Amino acid sequence: MLALKIPLEAVxxxxxxxxxxxxxxxxxxxxxxxxxxxxxxxxxxxxxxDVLMPSLWAAAAGDRPVADEHNDPGHVTWGWKDELLGKxxxxxxxxxxxxxxxxxxxxxxxxxxxxxxxxSPEEDYLTLYQQxxxxxxSKIVFETLLKEGPLDTIExxxxxxxxxxxxxSRFNRALSDLQANFQILPTGITQSGRWHYAHLYDLTIRxxxxxxxxxxxxxxxxxxxxxAELYLRSIGAAQPRDFIRLFxxxxxxxxxxxxxxVEKGTAVRVExxxxxxxxxxxxxxxx
Numbered sequence: 001m002l003a004l005k006i007p008l009e010a011v012x013x014x015x016x017x018x019x020x021x022x023x024x025x026x027x028x029x030x031x032x033x034x035x036x037x038x039x040x041x042x043x044x045x046x047x048x049x050d051v052l053m054p055s056l057w058a059a060a061a062g063d064r065p066v067a068d069e070h071n072d073p074g075h076v077t078w079g080w081k082d083e084l085l086g087k088x089x090x091x092x093x094x095x096x097x098x099x100x101x102x103x104x105x106x107x108x109x110x111x112x113x114x115x116x117x118x119x120s121p122e123e124d125y126l127t128l129y130q131q132x133x134x135x136x137x138s139k140i141v142f143e144t145l146l147k148e149g150p151l152d153t154i155e156x157x158x159x160x161x162x163x164x165x166x167x168x169s170r171f172n173r174a175l176s177d178l179q180a181n182f183q184i185l186p187t188g189i190t191q192s193g194r195w196h197y198a199h200l201y202d203l204t205i206r207x208x209x210x211x212x213x214x215x216x217x218x219x220x221x222x223x224x225x226x227x228a229e230l231y232l233r234s235i236g237a238a239q240p241r242d243f244i245r246l247f248x249x250x251x252x253x254x255x256x257x258x259x260x261x262v263e264k265g266t267a268v269r270v271e272x273x274x275x276x277x278x279x280x281x282x283x284x285x286x287x
Contacts, residue, residue: 004270006285010236011285020059025059029080037104041230043055044056045101050245053234057077085188088207091208093204095180097245107226108208109211112204114224116128116133117181117205125138135177137174150200151200184201184202185202221257221260232266232280240280243257266282267282268286
């Protein structure tokens, strides 16, 4: 049976709409930004090279590179992000590919269900370390926040005894790893350090104490199907490698998840004109 072919232009037009690329659709306030994140489920803060996904920057500034100039109008997104840290309007942390990601609070439990957190945060981090799935620095940073409470980057480095320049990369890797596994997140900004700007970090489960209960009845398959569908609804059409690249799932998991979306009638297998490879597309593109 021949696969249905759809024009590439149709996919591009779909993304122009869902990415909010047109001037009349651009975000103009932090309230718009929250609504955008809630509609899409999850977005990047900045556009990420080689990853197709909506971003707060592009939805506010249009389809152009992130500007180097600090006074560029597009950098209003930075202010929105800072103002909303800790306000529980969305979840912000380095998550997908360990890049700055904004996640709707309604979608957050599906991400958390796929993390290496098993319901006892005070013990899980030790298990991860003992099994070799977490670094010593991650263990120390988590333990420090667990013991001391929220700390900004400067104070956290001091308390964790990682203030030397030699520890820069190990400390920063620990921050990224812990965020990607939904163990810590930035919850505010302080006037600390040379630049009078530092993120305040806290434990995810302390900041959102009911998150574990919200994930209790979400298994891996349900979480993967939900996130894959949201991603597909944002970009219109995708290849298996797009899911692998974004979520870090195995090829088998992606194949099973795509099959589920097709069987459910959410999506259909297609080919894009003038593009090689098999795609899965959201039904709206073929109606």
